[in-house]
Amino acid sequence: ELDLIEKLDLAGYFLIVWDIVNFCRQEDILVQGRGSAANSAVCYSLGITAVDPIGMELLFERFLSEERGEWPDIDLDLPSGDRRERVIQRMYQKYGAHGAAPGGPRVAMTANVITYRGRSAAREVGKVLSIPPEQVDRLAKVMNHFEWVDPKETLDRNLREVGIDIHMPVIQTFGRLWEQIQDLPRHLGQHSGGMVFCQGRLDDIVPLENASMPGRVVIQWDKDDCADMGLIKVDLLGLGMMAVIQDALTLVNGGSQQLNLNLVHLPPDDPAVYKMLQQADTVGIFQVESRAQMATLPRLQPKKFYDIVVEVALIRPGPIVGDMVHPYLKRRQGKEAVTYAHPSLEPILKRTLGVPLFQEQLLRIAMVAAGFSGGEAEELRRAFGFKRSEKRMQQIEGKLRAGMEKQGISGATAEAIIKSITSFALYGFPESHSASFALLVYASAYLKAHYPAAFYTAMLNNQPMGFYHPATLVKDAQRHGVSFIPIDVQKSDWECRVEPDGRVRLGLMYVNGLREEAGRAIAARSAIGNQSAIHNPQSATGNQVCPKCGCDDASMLEKTPDETHFCNICAYEWSSEPAATTPAHPESRQYVSIEDLVARAGLRRDELATLAGIGALNALGYDRRSALWQIEKAVRPSGRLFNEERGGPLFDDRNETNDAADVKKESPLRPMSPPERLVADYSGTSLTIGPHPMALRRPELAMRGVLRATDLPRGRHGRRVRVAGAVITRQRPGTAKGFVFLTLEDETGISNIIVRPDLFTEYRQTIVAAPYLLIEGILQIQEGVTSVKAEQVISLTGAGPDPQSHDFH
Structure with a gap:
C-alpha cells in the first residue's frame, strides 16, 4: 500500500485526513473512517x-488502484450537530482564506442540485395556480412518490380519492405541470459533508459562492462534477448514532463507577447483545431497527461480529x-x-x-474466474x-467471457457467474461499509443492553434521527426498565439527563413552542434573570413582542404618547419601563412563584400555558388546571404605580402577604382526568411518560376480542386475530411488489402488519x-417472526392524540 x-x-491526501482525525481526537469528538477506506491497512494504522x-x-x-486514475474516497463519520460543525469550521480556518492560503481559499463544500419531487412540486405548482392552501395540502399528500408505484395508481385515481374534481381546468393544468417539472432543478443546496481541497486557490478553477449558513463557502458544482474534474474530496458526514454513542459513553464513564468504555474497545462477543439481536429487540439500534431487519434477525440468529456485518448488508436492494x-x-x-458455481469461488464465498x-x-470473483x-x-x-452505460456493460461482459474461457470456465457455469455479477453490481453493498456500520450496531446494542438509561437519554437528546419518534423511544425505554421523571421548571435542564438514582429527567427541549433561549434561561435558574423581559420584551431580531399573545408584527404594535405599547391583536397595553428587580434568592435559586418564573426567564404567554398544561409548574404548588388559571395574572404585570415593592400610591394598604394569598387562591376548575392529561402531554411535548393511549381503551378493546402486541407470539399460527394500536410506521418498499407494511404500537409493544x-x-x-387502526387478520408465526396478515382494516376513532409516524421512507 505504501x-x-x-x-x-x-501521501499529502492521507495526511490531511489524518490531520482531521487527529483534531477530532484532541477535541474529544468521536470519529470513524468509513467506506472503501476501511479496506486500507494504512488507514487502519x-x-x-x-x-x-x-x-x-x-x-x-x-479503495485504491493504479488503473482507476482518481482520488481515493475516504468518508469520516462524525457526531451530527455542533461537533461536526466544529470540524468543518476547523477546515475553513486552516485551509480557507484566513488560514494556510494567504492568496485565497483552498477548501469549500460541494453543492447538491435540489430537484422538484412529488410533494414539493405539488406545493409549488399549487401556489402558482392560486389553488386554495387546504386543497394544496390534499394534493401534496396524494402526489407523494412511494418507493413502489402500482401501475393502477394513476394521477386521476389519486385525485378522486381525496375528493378533487379532475375535470376542473385548473386541476388538469396542475396535473400536467406537476408531471412536467418532476426532477427539474429547483435550487442549489449544500452537500451533506463533501469538502473539496485544493493545492492552490480554489476560486481559480471552480466557481464559489457564500452559503446561507454563516462561515461556509460552497462550490457551485455537485460531487460528480468535482470528481470528473479530478478534485480531491473528503466527506465529513454527520451521523446521529455517532453523537448518541459519544453522549452515552460520556454519561457512562462519568458515573460513580468511573468506567473507561470507548467505541473501539467495547467488550467483544457480549451474550446480552446477541440475545437482544436474536429477539429483534432493536428499537433505537443503528441500522437494524427497521421492520425488514427485525423480520430477518430471528432467522439469522447472529452469534458473532461477522454475522452483524452480514445482517447489515443482507437487507439491501442488491441481495x-x-x-x-x-x-x-x-x-x-x-x-x-452450500454449493459454488465453480470450485475456484469457494475461498471467496465460503x-x-x-x-x-x-x-x-x-x-x-472477476479477478479469480x-x-x-x-x-x-x-x-x-x-x-x-x-450511471451505467449499455455499451460499456457489453464491453465488460465480453471481457468477462473471454477471461473465463482462458480460465477454463464456460457454458452454464460462466453464464451463472456473469448473471450474479451483472444483476448484483448495481446494488451491491461494500463489505467495508458493512464492517464499519456493524461496529456501530454492536456499540448501540451494547449500550442499550447494559446502560439503557444512558442510551435512551442520548437518543432523546439527539433527535430527530433513526426510525422511531421520541414517543416510541420513551415507551420502549419503559419496557426495558427505565423510569422517567416529568419536566419540572425547578429541576429540568434544557436536555434530558440521568438523575443519580438512575431515572431519566425529561428536558425542556421537549416542550413544544418553547424557545431555546427561554428554555435555557429556565434551566439556568439564575437569581438575576431577565427581570424586564415581561415589561419590555423583544424578539430575537430586536422587535417588540406583545407579552400576552406573542405578536411580533411591527404593523400590529403601536407606541402610545404615554411611552407604552399597544397590541392591536389582543388589545393589551404594557409599559416600556423596566420592572422592579425581583429579590434574589441565592440560597435556593428556585422559583418562588409563576411571576418570579416569568420575570427571570422572560416567558411568553403561550410558552407559560404549555408549561402549565404539561405539569411543569406543579412544583410551584398547582395542579395543571390551577396553573393554567393562575398564569393570566402572571402575564398581566402591574403598571408603574405598583413597581415600588408591589405597593404604589393607590394601594398603600396592599402588602406582599395579601398579594401572595390572592395568587394562591384556589382555582374553580377541576383537575385534569387521566385522558385529559394524556392529551395535554401529547399537545405540549408530543409524547407521554404516563399510560400509553391504548392502555386507556384496553377494557373496551378486550371486550371486542382485541389482543395486545405481547399476546401475539404466544398465539397459534394461522389463527384469526384482532390487534389494534397507534400507527408508528408505514412502508411500501420498492422490492415488495406492492405490499404495505405497518407497525402498530400499544402499551405492551409493537406488532407488524402485512x-x-x-x-x-x-x-x-x-x-x-x-x-389508530384496528386490524383483523391471520396470525403468522414463522421462524421466530410474528406478524398479522391483514384481512380487514378499521379506523379506531377517538383512541387518543395523534401519534407521530414514520411514513413511506
Missing part, C-alpha cells in the same frame, strides 16, 4: 478507521433484487446445501455460504454503477391517514 501511495503521490482490513480480509483495490436473501438464510439454517453478498466478493486485475475489477464495478396490494387499494385512505 508503495502505491508513494507512486501515485497521495493511521487510526482513520477502526476496522482491521487484514483480519476482515477486505479488498484494497476497492433482495438478486434473490440472495432466502438462499443465504436457508443455507445458514441447514435447510439447503464466509457467506456460497452466496455473494458484498461488492468486494464480486470484484474478487476471469483473471481481471484489481484495477479492471474496479472498472467493472464502475461500469455497472449508478397488507396485500388489493387490500391497500380498498382501504388506502384509512391506512394512509388514520392515526
Whole structure:
C-alpha cells in the first residue's frame, strides 16, 4: 500500500485526513473512517478507521488502484450537530482564506442540485395556480412518490380519492405541470459533508459562492462534477448514532463507577447483545431497527461480529433484487446445501455460504474466474454503477467471457457467474461499509443492553434521527426498565439527563413552542434573570413582542404618547419601563412563584400555558388546571404605580402577604382526568411518560376480542386475530411488489402488519391517514417472526392524540 501511495503521490491526501482525525481526537469528538477506506491497512494504522482490513480480509483495490486514475474516497463519520460543525469550521480556518492560503481559499463544500419531487412540486405548482392552501395540502399528500408505484395508481385515481374534481381546468393544468417539472432543478443546496481541497486557490478553477449558513463557502458544482474534474474530496458526514454513542459513553464513564468504555474497545462477543439481536429487540439500534431487519434477525440468529456485518448488508436492494436473501438464510439454517458455481469461488464465498453478498466478493470473483486485475475489477464495478452505460456493460461482459474461457470456465457455469455479477453490481453493498456500520450496531446494542438509561437519554437528546419518534423511544425505554421523571421548571435542564438514582429527567427541549433561549434561561435558574423581559420584551431580531399573545408584527404594535405599547391583536397595553428587580434568592435559586418564573426567564404567554398544561409548574404548588388559571395574572404585570415593592400610591394598604394569598387562591376548575392529561402531554411535548393511549381503551378493546402486541407470539399460527394500536410506521418498499407494511404500537409493544396490494387499494385512505387502526387478520408465526396478515382494516376513532409516524421512507 505504501508503495502505491508513494507512486501515485497521495501521501499529502492521507495526511490531511489524518490531520482531521487527529483534531477530532484532541477535541474529544468521536470519529470513524468509513467506506472503501476501511479496506486500507494504512488507514487502519493511521487510526482513520477502526476496522482491521487484514483480519476482515477486505479488498484494497476497492479503495485504491493504479488503473482507476482518481482520488481515493475516504468518508469520516462524525457526531451530527455542533461537533461536526466544529470540524468543518476547523477546515475553513486552516485551509480557507484566513488560514494556510494567504492568496485565497483552498477548501469549500460541494453543492447538491435540489430537484422538484412529488410533494414539493405539488406545493409549488399549487401556489402558482392560486389553488386554495387546504386543497394544496390534499394534493401534496396524494402526489407523494412511494418507493413502489402500482401501475393502477394513476394521477386521476389519486385525485378522486381525496375528493378533487379532475375535470376542473385548473386541476388538469396542475396535473400536467406537476408531471412536467418532476426532477427539474429547483435550487442549489449544500452537500451533506463533501469538502473539496485544493493545492492552490480554489476560486481559480471552480466557481464559489457564500452559503446561507454563516462561515461556509460552497462550490457551485455537485460531487460528480468535482470528481470528473479530478478534485480531491473528503466527506465529513454527520451521523446521529455517532453523537448518541459519544453522549452515552460520556454519561457512562462519568458515573460513580468511573468506567473507561470507548467505541473501539467495547467488550467483544457480549451474550446480552446477541440475545437482544436474536429477539429483534432493536428499537433505537443503528441500522437494524427497521421492520425488514427485525423480520430477518430471528432467522439469522447472529452469534458473532461477522454475522452483524452480514445482517447489515443482507437487507439491501442488491441481495433482495438478486434473490440472495432466502438462499443465504436457508443455507445458514441447514435447510439447503452450500454449493459454488465453480470450485475456484469457494475461498471467496465460503464466509457467506456460497452466496455473494458484498461488492468486494464480486470484484474478487472477476479477478479469480476471469483473471481481471484489481484495477479492471474496479472498472467493472464502475461500469455497472449508478450511471451505467449499455455499451460499456457489453464491453465488460465480453471481457468477462473471454477471461473465463482462458480460465477454463464456460457454458452454464460462466453464464451463472456473469448473471450474479451483472444483476448484483448495481446494488451491491461494500463489505467495508458493512464492517464499519456493524461496529456501530454492536456499540448501540451494547449500550442499550447494559446502560439503557444512558442510551435512551442520548437518543432523546439527539433527535430527530433513526426510525422511531421520541414517543416510541420513551415507551420502549419503559419496557426495558427505565423510569422517567416529568419536566419540572425547578429541576429540568434544557436536555434530558440521568438523575443519580438512575431515572431519566425529561428536558425542556421537549416542550413544544418553547424557545431555546427561554428554555435555557429556565434551566439556568439564575437569581438575576431577565427581570424586564415581561415589561419590555423583544424578539430575537430586536422587535417588540406583545407579552400576552406573542405578536411580533411591527404593523400590529403601536407606541402610545404615554411611552407604552399597544397590541392591536389582543388589545393589551404594557409599559416600556423596566420592572422592579425581583429579590434574589441565592440560597435556593428556585422559583418562588409563576411571576418570579416569568420575570427571570422572560416567558411568553403561550410558552407559560404549555408549561402549565404539561405539569411543569406543579412544583410551584398547582395542579395543571390551577396553573393554567393562575398564569393570566402572571402575564398581566402591574403598571408603574405598583413597581415600588408591589405597593404604589393607590394601594398603600396592599402588602406582599395579601398579594401572595390572592395568587394562591384556589382555582374553580377541576383537575385534569387521566385522558385529559394524556392529551395535554401529547399537545405540549408530543409524547407521554404516563399510560400509553391504548392502555386507556384496553377494557373496551378486550371486550371486542382485541389482543395486545405481547399476546401475539404466544398465539397459534394461522389463527384469526384482532390487534389494534397507534400507527408508528408505514412502508411500501420498492422490492415488495406492492405490499404495505405497518407497525402498530400499544402499551405492551409493537406488532407488524402485512397488507396485500388489493387490500391497500380498498382501504388506502384509512391506512394512509388514520392515526389508530384496528386490524383483523391471520396470525403468522414463522421462524421466530410474528406478524398479522391483514384481512380487514378499521379506523379506531377517538383512541387518543395523534401519534407521530414514520411514513413511506
